[in-house]
Amino acid sequence: MDKQKQDELKKEAATKAAMMVERDSVLGVGTGSTVAFFIDALGKRKEEENFSLKHIVTTSNRSKKQLESLGFKVDELSDIDQADLTVDGADRVDNELNGIKGGGGALTLEKNVAINSKKIIWIVDESKLVDRLGDFPLPVEVLPISCEQNFRRFQEEGLKPQWRLDENGNRYVTHYGNYIIDLAIDPIPVPHALADYLDHTVGVVEHGLFLDMCDEVIIAHSNGEIEEKK
Numbered sequence: 001m002d003k004q005k006q007d008e009l010k011k012e013a014a015t016k017a018a019m020m021v022e023r024d025s026v027l028g029v030g031t032g033s034t035v036a037f038f039i040d041a042l043g044k045r046k047e048e049e050n051f052s053l054k055h056i057v058t059t060s061n062r063s064k065k066q067l068e069s070l071g072f073k074v075d076e077l078s079d080i081d082q083a084d085l086t087v088d089g090a091d092r093v094d095n096e097l098n099g100i101k102g103g104g105g106a107l108t109l110e111k112n113v114a115i116n117s118k119k120i121i122w123i124v125d126e127s128k129l130v131d132r133l134g135d136f137p138l139p140v141e142v143l144p145i146s147c148e149q150n151f152r153r154f155q156e157e158g159l160k161p162q163w164r165l166d167e168n169g170n171r172y173v174t175h176y177g178n179y180i181i182d183l184a185i186d187p188i189p190v191p192h193a194l195a196d197y198l199d200h201t202v203g204v205v206e207h208g209l210f211l212d213m214c215d216e217v218i219i220a221h222s223n224g225e226i227e228e229k230k
């Protein structure tokens with residue numbers, strides 16, 4: 001699928017999700033190019049329907065800046081109890097609505113906002129759908145103090161680690177000053193077992209396996225169908 005077509009689909013899924021946000025609710029807003037279309041659509045609702053929200057929390061400075069440029073006030077996650085709904089993108093989604101996220105490096109805040117939300121909707125184009133999770137490097141955010149040990153251990157475990165690099169070829173640094181190791185395992189044989197292993201690995205801050213969290217995925221298909229998968 002070419003980029004222009006993919007962007008059209010992302011926009012369709014995003015626009016559909018923006019129409020599902022309830023007035024005066026507490027909204028979590030994710031990160032990425034699909035979410036950028038979602039924020040634009042929210043801005044349109046604000047302009048056309050005088051649409052307002054009680055609180056908005058977001059998962060990156062990019063989304064925060066975009067929301068603020070449209071006149072939305074953005075709160076910190078610690079300022080709220082729970083979001084009524086969080087809308088986010090995803091890098092890959094399987095048939096059970098489990099996903100890989102963190103392609104944009106915002107996985108730690110994304111998971112924290114997600115876990116503190118009553119409902120989670122992901123917005124994707126059809127290219128993100130997979131039968132088995134994999135087909136996309138799995139991001140693992142690690143503390144700098146023990147990142148070399150983590151990297152070697154992942155190598156020994158056969159998890160095919162690669163340092164994520166920035167545009168200058170330096171190690172990518174997250175919002176929290178950590179590094180990202182991408183695991184090139186495809187497919188991931190047992191996602192829950194890998195998540196459990198990473199959850200119990202000292203030095204791992206967070207990982208991009210988002211399992212049993214998502215309530216609904218809005219999928220824009222190239223045949224024009226907008227599927228709501230629950």
Ligand code: 5RP
Binds near residue numbers: 031032102105
């Ligand atoms: C960022 C993410 C994004 O939601 C994910 O990478 C999808 O991005 P896009 O909508 O640009 O394809 O997890 O950390």
